[in-house]
Amino acid sequence: MQAPYTLKNKAGTNGLGAGVWNPGPGTDPFGGPTREAIPIIDRLPLLAEAGMIFYEAHDHEIPAQDADKAKRVADECGLKCAMYTPSFFADPIFKDGGMTSNDASVRKLALENAKRAVDTTVQLGASVMVFWNGREGFDFILAKNGRDSFKRMVEGFNAVGHYAKEKYGDKVRFGLEPKPNEPRANMYLANVGEGLYLISRLDSDIQHLFGMNPETAHSRIAGLDYVWDIELCLEAGKLFHIHLNAQDGQRYDQDLPFGYTEPLKDMALCVVLQDAKYEGIICFDVKAPRTDDPKNIQDVLHVSAKNLTYLWNRALEVDRKKIEQLRNENRATAIAGYLAECLYGC
Numbered sequence: 001m002q003a004p005y006t007l008k009n010k011a012g013t014n015g016l017g018a019g020v021w022n023p024g025p026g027t028d029p030f031g032g033p034t035r036e037a038i039p040i041i042d043r044l045p046l047l048a049e050a051g052m053i054f055y056e057a058h059d060h061e062i063p064a065q066d067a068d069k070a071k072r073v074a075d076e077c078g079l080k081c082a083m084y085t086p087s088f089f090a091d092p093i094f095k096d097g098g099m100t101s102n103d104a105s106v107r108k109l110a111l112e113n114a115k116r117a118v119d120t121t122v123q124l125g126a127s128v129m130v131f132w133n134g135r136e137g138f139d140f141i142l143a144k145n146g147r148d149s150f151k152r153m154v155e156g157f158n159a160v161g162h163y164a165k166e167k168y169g170d171k172v173r174f175g176l177e178p179k180p181n182e183p184r185a186n187m188y189l190a191n192v193g194e195g196l197y198l199i200s201r202l203d204s205d206i207q208h209l210f211g212m213n214p215e216t217a218h219s220r221i222a223g224l225d226y227v228w229d230i231e232l233c234l235e236a237g238k239l240f241h242i243h244l245n246a247q248d249g250q251r252y253d254q255d256l257p258f259g260y261t262e263p264l265k266d267m268a269l270c271v272v273l274q275d276a277k278y279e280g281i282i283c284f285d286v287k288a289p290r291t292d293d294p295k296n297i298q299d300v301l302h303v304s305a306k307n308l309t310y311l312w313n314r315a316l317e318v319d320r321k322k323i324e325q326l327r328n329e330n331r332a333t334a335i336a337g338y339l340a341e342c343l344y345g346c
Helices: 040-049 064-076 104-124 146-168 192-200 216-221 226-235 263-276 299-316 320-328 332-344
Strands: 016-019 054-058 080-085 128-131 173-176 210-212 242-244 282-284
Touching: 016 299, 040 054, 040 064, 064 080, 064 104, 080 104, 104 128, 104 146, 146 173, 146 192, 173 192, 192 210, 192 226, 216 226, 226 263, 263 299, 263 332, 282 299, 299 332, 320 332
Parallel strands: 016 054, 016 282, 054 080, 080 128, 128 173, 173 210, 242 282
Antiparallel strands: none
16 A cells, blocks of 8 residues: 655645545546446545545545435545535436526526535535536527626626535635636636636635646646646735646646656646645545556556655756846746756766
């Protein structure tokens, strides 16, 4: 069993986490499973064995009625719930979105679903609930009125925020997870900027409960720089959670092991998090590929964690004064060279 992974000198909460969906059966849109599906609750010990301290789950994976059992099993293997998230994409009723559906009865159901998820978040002991509104968007232009859709999201998040505040005070915070497309052709809250703008439109007495949960691959799919997305969230005081992985170009959402495609930028990200003294939990949203055998299903977590700890340690060695000096000398290329030296130990 792997000892829990931790990050040297990390501020706040230490230890890494991953979703219960990470050790999946290998299904993709073009083919069925290549491994026998492991029951969700049985995946918790697998995460602990892979050195994770935290786990994440959707409501269709650990529904409210299974929360007590999940917490008991997690406690037995030393896991804590990092975040919980309601699914607005799995159930066919949300085929055209939840909060932004043109059908008022579907919007009502989505709100009930979100409120129930707030209760389960508390039940599992998590302090963050993430919203990835996977089907909030459109495939055909004018199929929805965009202005109405935005107002519906504001109304929906306001309602969830007030429900949580009235029942639990500031115990639960919400992280919006942006993504530009997939499964919809065009998705609302496509990037960090859209998410931050939506938060600015929420009622003032609950705005402090809402922040962001940016993900590496989602920024890269949009052609954006993930490090800058993180910096923007930090500047706004809204980095409530974080999902790390890797993405090979602007393709489908690949959920590759962290550190695989852009190690220099990933090291720079560690520098940013260290300098900001980020106190939150760091989690991976990675996926065991179809080609991996069942006995190797944890490899994607080990590779991600080892890459992160290596890059984190290299980032600690980066001379911040040297970076500042090179900035003052207007030597951007030299900064890139220096970071490469730090990364590769030249």
